Amino acid sequence: DAGVIQSPRHEVTEMGQEVTLRCKPISGHNSLFWYRQTMMRGLELLIYFNNNVPIDDSGMPEDRFSAKMPNASFSTLKIQPSEPRDSAVYFCASILTVNTGELFFGEGSRLTVL
Amino acid sequence: GENVEQHPSTLSVQEGDSAVIKCTYSDSASNYFPWYKQELGKRPQLIIDIRSNVGEKKDQRIAVTLNKTAKHFSLHITETQPEDSAVYFCAAMSGGGADGLTFGKGTHLIIQP
Numbered sequence: 001d002a003g004v005i006q007s008p009r010h011e012v013t014e015m016g017q018e019v020t021l022r023c024k025p026i027s028g029h030n031s032l033f034w035y036r037q038t039m040m041r042g043l044e045l046l047i048y049f050n051n052n053v054p055i056d057d058s059g060m061p062e063d064r065f066s067a068k069m070p071n072a073s074f075s076t077l078k079i080q081p082s083e084p085r086d087s088a089v090y091f092c093a094s095i096l097t098v099n100t101g102e103l104f105f106g107e108g109s110r111l112t113v114l
Numbered sequence: 115g116e117n118v119e120q121h122p123s124t125l126s127v128q129e130g131d132s133a134v135i136k137c138t139y140s141d142s143a144s145n146y147f148p149w150y151k152q153e154l155g156k157r158p159q160l161i162i163d164i165r166s167n168v169g170e171k172k173d174q175r176i177a178v179t180l181n182k183t184a185k186h187f188s189l190h191i192t193e194t195q196p197e198d199s200a201v202y203f204c205a206a207m208s209g210g211g212a213d214g215l216t217f218g219k220g221t222h223l224i225i226q227p
Contacts, residue, residue, distance in 0.1 A: 033214055033215070035217075041219075042203075042217060042218070042219040042220050043158070043203060043217040043220070045214050045215070045216065045217075048214045055214075056214060058115070091157065091158070102148070102160045102163070103148070103160070103215055105157040105158050105159070106157065107156075107157050108157055
């Protein structure tokens with residue numbers, strides 16, 4: 001398996017633009033997580049899905065952020081409109097089932113909002 | 115929800131010495147405690163984990179200990195090497211997994227030659 005695949009790896013955009021980050025989890029994994037990493041706040045859980053259903057989105061900063069998982073092999077994280085404080089590395093991660101152990105991370109999407 | 119505190123934020127040790135990183139958690143229902151290593155510009159990767167029915171686990175130079183009563187767990191690295199330099203994150207999974215994994219803020223481990 002190729003692991004968790006994220007795109008784009010790098011995104012530079014201007015304030016106010018819409019940003020869409022994409023993730024393909026490991027085949028067969030039932031849970032998918034979106035994390036945001038910054039120097040100041042570390043790794044923050046934004047939202048996670050279990051069997052494509054959003055379970056906990058309490059970490060989503062505000063209404064500008066939304067996430068979907070239309071099927072077991074694809075998820076998106078959208079920011080609209082983007083702001084400079086959204087600049088961070090966004091990681092997607094998947095796990096076989098939520099109690100089984102290792103969380104596998106993608107390589108991350110580095111977002112810079114000017 | 116779960117809250118994980120991690121100390122220290124930066125740790126510098128001489129090559130060959132031991133390093134210890136400590137974490138505390140708040141939710142007594144948490145039952146899974148992994149440690150991740152993140153090298154510069156790379157993704158976090160699991161290095162060792164422990165479940166609540168075990169007090170200690172070892173894998174070569176790394177070990178993790180868990181004290182459920184005190185709600186703290188620690189990572190021990192012995193005979194440190196330059197390639198151990200990285201950021202280490204502890205995490206806890208609570209609510210039967212319903213809340214996902216909550217991470218500590220990370221420890222930047224620097225191995226001095």
